[in-house]
Amino acid sequence: MSRGRARPGSILGEAMAGISARPGRLALTMLGEALGLAALVATVGLASTASGQVSDHFDRASADRVTVQVEPSRAERGARLPRDAERLVQRLEGVEAAGTLTRLEVSDPVGTVRLLDPQAPPDPMLPVLAASPGLLDAVDARVAGRRYDAGHVARADPVALLGAGAARRLGVTELSHGPAIWIGDRALTVIGIIEEVDGRGELLDSVVLPETTAAQQFGWQGALSMQLDVAPQAAETIARQAPLAIAPQDPSVVNAAAPPSDAQLRDRVQGDVSSLLVLLGLVALIAGGVGIANIMLLSVMERIGEIGLRRALGATRGDLMTQFLAESALVGLLGGIVGTSLGFVTSMVVALSRDWTPRLDPLLLAAPVAGLVVGVLAGAFPAWRAGSLEPAEALRTL
Amino acid sequence: MNAASSPVIALRAVGRSFAGNPPVDILRSVDLRVDRGEFVAIVGPSGSGKSTLLNILGLLDSPTTGRYLLDGIDTTTISHRRRARLRAARLGFVFQAFHLLPHLTVAENVSLGGLYLGLPARERARRADRLLDRVGLGHRRRARPRTLSGGERQRVAIARSLVAGPSVLLADEPTGNLDSVSADAVLSLFSELHAEGVTVAMITHDPGVAARAHRRVRIVDGQVLR
Numbered sequence A: 001m002s003r004g005r006a007r008p009g010s011i012l013g014e015a016m017a018g019i020s021a022r023p024g025r026l027a028l029t030m031l032g033e034a035l036g037l038a039a040l041v042a043t044v045g046l047a048s049t050a051s052g053q054v055s056d057h058f059d060r061a062s063a064d065r066v067t068v069q070v071e072p073s074r075a076e077r078g079a080r081l082p083r084d085a086e087r088l089v090q091r092l093e094g095v096e097a098a099g100t101l102t103r104l105e106v107s108d109p110v111g112t113v114r115l116l117d118p119q120a121p122p123d124p125m126l127p128v129l130a131a132s133p134g135l136l137d138a139v140d141a142r143v144a145g146r147r148y149d150a151g152h153v154a155r156a157d158p159v160a161l162l163g164a165g166a167a168r169r170l171g172v173t174e175l176s177h178g179p180a181i182w183i184g185d186r187a188l189t190v191i192g193i194i195e196e197v198d199g200r201g202e203l204l205d206s207v208v209l210p211e212t213t214a215a216q217q218f219g220w221q222g223a224l225s226m227q228l229d230v231a232p233q234a235a236e237t238i239a240r241q242a243p244l245a246i247a248p249q250d251p252s253v254v255n256a257a258a259p260p261s262d263a264q265l266r267d268r269v270q271g272d273v274s275s276l277l278v279l280l281g282l283v284a285l286i287a288g289g290v291g292i293a294n295i296m297l298l299s300v301m302e303r304i305g306e307i308g309l310r311r312a313l314g315a316t317r318g319d320l321m322t323q324f325l326a327e328s329a330l331v332g333l334l335g336g337i338v339g340t341s342l343g344f345v346t347s348m349v350v351a352l353s354r355d356w357t358p359r360l361d362p363l364l365l366a367a368p369v370a371g372l373v374v375g376v377l378a379g380a381f382p383a384w385r386a387g388s389l390e391p392a393e394a395l396r397t398l
Numbered sequence B: 001m002n003a004a005s006s007p008v009i010a011l012r013a014v015g016r017s018f019a020g021n022p023p024v025d026i027l028r029s030v031d032l033r034v035d036r037g038e039f040v041a042i043v044g045p046s047g048s049g050k051s052t053l054l055n056i057l058g059l060l061d062s063p064t065t066g067r068y069l070l071d072g073i074d075t076t077t078i079s080h081r082r083r084a085r086l087r088a089a090r091l092g093f094v095f096q097a098f099h100l101l102p103h104l105t106v107a108e109n110v111s112l113g114g115l116y117l118g119l120p121a122r123e124r125a126r127r128a129d130r131l132l133d134r135v136g137l138g139h140r141r142r143a144r145p146r147t148l149s150g151g152e153r154q155r156v157a158i159a160r161s162l163v164a165g166p167s168v169l170l171a172d173e174p175t176g177n178l179d180s181v182s183a184d185a186v187l188s189l190f191s192e193l194h195a196e197g198v199t200v201a202m203i204t205h206d207p208g209v210a211a212r213a214h215r216r217v218r219i220v221d222g223q224v225l226r
């Protein structure tokens, strides 16, 4: 019946009795670690919930745009995109739509009547943009009324589109009778209103007209920028290839950039925030571990008599190390379970309060194990102390 | 019983010195033999080396020189692990300070005596119950040690020392913290156990206490007087 040495289960039993002897101390000891783990679990849990929530929304506006521009100092000296730039970039793999856009130098305000009425408020200064028909496709423009087409361009018709914001400022709402606007003494017929764009938001506040019309009436001599709509994931590559495709003899005249998408920006910001929280959680976890180590060491010192007694009863050094290590590991595990639960509840509450569907990373179930590991690490030195006490010395201390 | 040929304890020229400048010899060439079934008192003035001797007898400390045979096993050449196993199986301890664990019940404290022998929990509990009845404390088995008197605590400690069925019971000043009535009850218990065949080696500085034993060994200045 006797094995001649303690059963592992019985030593675990002693460890449980040991930590439950002082429940108040047990609670305080594991508190720090529990809070650290709660912070970690909540951070990771919320990050996965939140990214699940918003990824769908942001994916629609993902990195699928490239902007091409004449290098500003070269533009000063009259450099422009070649007339066939649009056709040249269309040859690149992954370009789905492309259009040129140039802001015109206009010093006249934009109005709806020719003669100035001194009683009326002054006409607004609005940006006037020359855009190729393809540009409206490249920004996925939604237009009420109609767009200008190749015919308008060929004839250099005096037509214009108004951005929704510009139309509001000018009081243009009704298109059926072909309202006219005046820029100085140049008259243009408004044929459509740009209600929505994906990129190049300045279109919404501007007057937009065909490049040929701009050439005739505003001295347009060539486009300064181009907007490309490209296949997802192709943006970076196309941005690299575009200058050479457009200006093979002198690519440096052209800058091309794939602006970071909203999703990338969001990931970066969110990443910064959560890594800060993860760092804080880790610091709290380590502080919690140090707390456990402290209390365990105190406990060993308080229980020197018990340690001597157990040695007298036949405990080996290993038995005592095992017991104290198990006590520390149990404290760590309990702290881990409490902390994980706290973290889960926190991320649930936050998710539900925002009407998010809570998503829990199954990896988080490993968090109590992390608590156990912290407990074991924290208990290593105290356990070693408990095992290395000389029994005769230990028993002399009352 | 073949007492003369089976000593439980045999010390041969045991010395114990502690490192220091100069090193101090606490025990010098101690020869001691305790036979099975004996009740021996080891007496001597305070500081004479009695506790040092008992620690050696209890395998809690090792002699610097000489040999110590326990049940014929030479304990000076064996591993720590085997010494621990010998303590668990063959030695029972009773201390002046009782050394009961406050967070355990009386019965749990007693059953600790079989823990490191590897007895199953149920068997330990059974033995604890029987021994608590034996020392007259069966009705306090669920009490906490702090609710007991000094004499009761020492009887609990004696019950604990008997759980593994040891070859010898080693007691260091077992009455040192007790009033005379409690001391008397504890000494009567030793006498009864002795009558039942338990071997007892008891340390005391009190000649009155030593008188209850059947044989006395005097130790003065780390040497056993003949």
Ligand SMILES: Nc1ncnc2c1ncn2[C@@H]1O[C@H](COP(=O)(O)OP(=O)(O)O)[C@@H](O)[C@H]1O
Residues within 6 Å of the ligand: B018, B024, B026, B044, B045, B046, B047, B048, B049, B050, B051, B052, B053
């Ligand atoms: N670990 C030790 N180191 C140095 N001296 C010790 C040690 N343990 C005991 N002593 C000394 O040994 C002597 C005997 O101690 P002890 O055996 O406890 O005496 P007793 O129990 O007879 O009163 C004392 O002088 C004590 O100070």
Ligand SMILES: [Mg+2]
Residues within 6 Å of the ligand: B050, B051, B052
């Ligand atoms: Mg002493």
